Amino acid sequence: MELLDRLKEHYLWQEVRLVNEALIETEHGRKRLRYWSDRALLDWHIGWRDACSVSPYMLADRMIRNKDQKAAIEWKDGWLTVHDEVDVSFRNHQSGEKVGRMIATMVKYGLEANPEVTPTSRKQPLFKQLEESVATLQEDNRIVVESLLKESAFRMKKAEMLLSSLKEEPRPIIDPLTEAKSSKMIYDVFIWFGSTIEPERGYYSIRCYLLNWLKENGKESLNKLTAEMLENESFTREQAILLLAECLKPYELDLLVKELASQSTDRKIRSTINDVTKEWEHSKTLVEVLSTLIDQKKKVFQT
Structure with a gap:
C-alpha cells in the first residue's frame, strides 16, 4: 500500500x-x-506543540x-x-494543577506567537435576540426569561466595563480547548492532545473548558486548576481580568435562542430554560472562584 x-x-x-x-x-x-x-495551519500546530512541551513531565x-x-x-x-497514540485514561480530578500549568503555558505562547494563519473571530453572546420573542412565551417561562435577560444585561455591562480599560491588552492566540479528555497521564508524564482546527484569539474556549471542569470535578478542583493557571508569569492581572470578563459574558442564553429559532414545543422550551438556569449557576461559581483568586493576586502585587 x-x-x-x-x-x-x-x-x-x-x-x-x-x-x-x-x-x-x-x-x-x-x-x-x-x-x-x-500549510500555515500545520506550522501553527507544530509550533505551539513544540513550545508548550516542558520535558520530561509535561508534553503536548x-x-x-x-x-x-x-x-x-x-x-x-x-x-x-x-x-x-495513548490509550490510558487520565484521571482529571487528580491533576487540576497540571492542567492549569498547561493552559498557562499555552496562553504564554499565544501572547508571543505571530502565526501566519488567521485566528477565528471572537464569539459574542446572543441574549439580545430573545428580547423580541420573550413576549410569545408562556407566562411562567416568560417570567424566568425576563429575569435572566435583566441579569444578562447587567453581566454584559460589567464585562464591558472591565474590558474598556484593556483595549490595548493583547489577547492570546491558542488552540481551542475542547474537553477534559484532551489530557491524559502516563506514569508521571502529563500529555495534552491538541486539535487540527484554526486557533482562536481570546479566552472563550478556556471559559468553556473551565465550566466543564467545574461540572465534572467540582469547585475545589476548579480552584486548584485556576490557582495554578494564574500563578504563571503570563497571567498578569490584566490577562486574568480578560479571562474574568469572558466568563462574565452571558453565553448561557445562546442555547435558548437556538431552541426558540427551531420552533420547539413549550415543554421543550421549559426544559431548555431549566438547563440554562443550571448553567447560569455554574457560571456564577466560576466567576466567584476567578474573582477571589484575582483579588488574592492583587494583594500579592501590593505587598
Whole structure:
C-alpha cells in the first residue's frame, strides 16, 4: 500500500499495519495520523506543540520527527503528521494543577506567537435576540426569561466595563480547548492532545473548558486548576481580568435562542430554560472562584 510504504521510508519503520485511516500499528507502538491541507495551519500546530512541551513531565502531542527531523511529510495534495497514540485514561480530578500549568503555558505562547494563519473571530453572546420573542412565551417561562435577560444585561455591562480599560491588552492566540479528555497521564508524564482546527484569539474556549471542569470535578478542583493557571508569569492581572470578563459574558442564553429559532414545543422550551438556569449557576461559581483568586493576586502585587 502506497501510504504504508511512504511511512516506512520516511520514519524508518520495518513493520507498519493500517488499523484505520487515522491509526497505524508499528514495531514502536500505535501511532495516530493527521492530515493537513493548509500549510500555515500545520506550522501553527507544530509550533505551539513544540513550545508548550516542558520535558520530561509535561508534553503536548508533538509531531514525531521523520528521518530528516521534519515534523510532517508531503502526502497527496497536503501533508501528514504522525503522533504517539495513548490509550490510558487520565484521571482529571487528580491533576487540576497540571492542567492549569498547561493552559498557562499555552496562553504564554499565544501572547508571543505571530502565526501566519488567521485566528477565528471572537464569539459574542446572543441574549439580545430573545428580547423580541420573550413576549410569545408562556407566562411562567416568560417570567424566568425576563429575569435572566435583566441579569444578562447587567453581566454584559460589567464585562464591558472591565474590558474598556484593556483595549490595548493583547489577547492570546491558542488552540481551542475542547474537553477534559484532551489530557491524559502516563506514569508521571502529563500529555495534552491538541486539535487540527484554526486557533482562536481570546479566552472563550478556556471559559468553556473551565465550566466543564467545574461540572465534572467540582469547585475545589476548579480552584486548584485556576490557582495554578494564574500563578504563571503570563497571567498578569490584566490577562486574568480578560479571562474574568469572558466568563462574565452571558453565553448561557445562546442555547435558548437556538431552541426558540427551531420552533420547539413549550415543554421543550421549559426544559431548555431549566438547563440554562443550571448553567447560569455554574457560571456564577466560576466567576466567584476567578474573582477571589484575582483579588488574592492583587494583594500579592501590593505587598
